[in-house]
Amino acid sequence: MNFNFKQTRFIVFTISALFLLSLNSCKSGSSETTESENKTADSLSIKLNSPQLKAINAELVKNPNDPELYNTRATIYISLKQLPEAVNDAKRAIRMDSTKANFYMTLVDAYYTQNNTRLAKDLLEIIEKKFPDNVDALLKLSELYYLVKQYQKGIDYVNKALKINDRSAKAYYLKGSIYRESGDTGRAISSLETAIEQDIKYENAFIDIAVMYSARKNPIALEYYNNALKINPYNDNTIYARAKLLQDLGKTDEAIIEYKSILSKNKNCENCYYNLGAIYLEIKKDNKNALENFTNAIALNPNSVEAYFARGYTYSKLKDKESAKADYNMCLKIQPNFEAAIQGLNEL
Secondary structure (H helix, E strand, C coil): CCCCCCCCCCCCCCCCCCCCCCCCCCCCCCCCCCHHHHHHHHHHHHHCCCHHHHHHHHHHHHCCCCHHHHHHHHHHHHHCCCHHHHHHHHHHHHHHCCCCHHHHHHHHHHHHHCCCHHHHHHHHHHHHHHCCCCHHHHHHHHHHHHHCCCHHHHHHHHHHHHHHCCCCHHHHHHHHHHHHHCCCHHHHHHHHHHHHHHCCCCHHHHHHHHHHHHHCCCCHHHHHHHHHHHHCCCCHHHHHHHHHHHHHCCCHHHHHHHHHHHHHHCCCCHHHHHHHHHHHHHHCCCHHHHHHHHHHHHHHCCCCHHHHHHHHHHHHHCCCHHHHHHHHHHHHHHCCCCHHHHHHHHHC
């Protein structure tokens, strides 16, 4: 019986996903921090075990009218996921000094983190008018339109940003991401290459190009994965992607080394076990090692119909009909009418 193993795709997420949630209302109040507010904030910093937050609160006690300090505290709150507090501080900084574009961008970041795309978009449009040369705002707008699949608007905003700064690696990277998502891989690769020209350490640009070449099983992808790993040698996702490409290119001995390297640091890589099982079963004809790896994959994901089927097929190769039957039946329990399992049972 012949069958094809599931081809596991390596997916790189280049831009954060946005979700539509409601925003807590922002309390109004004086631009000056009261002693009570400072005590509350300081108590929160201790509770969160944040030295940065505690330090900025101490600075605010000394300089309660410094908008930069409120903006800084807002960014700290964002990192700590204290989003209503971040919104309040960012708004307070803007009220105290409405000439600083970065204060507005901090508020945008708070809205984004709070998953309120509507308020983020509305504020970005205000920033575009108030600070027309602000590249960060234009790129955020481009990103937003990219995420809602309005690709031409996304490109338009990137181009506006590039007219202001034609050496922005981030702009070229975002442009490449939009082209890639819209199916224009030629322009995507060109834009990502330009991003790398502007910033030779742009790890995600190397990875995204490698992923596109990997989809074509083009060996040049290995060069891009290797360059990405020179920048970040500890990225297991990149190491996994390279291993999968090596497997797809028939370089199975090298792929085995890569998969085992990942598993030596992370025993929870289900796909590593599955792919090792496939190599041992199909290429090495080593049913014992194949069985062990498929079993490990099942242990990590008891609902993997592919792993149960592969192990069942391995049992059939070992003439263990009862175990093969049990795994094929488990496939049908997880996914009724799974054709490969039905065929396997019929051939036992």
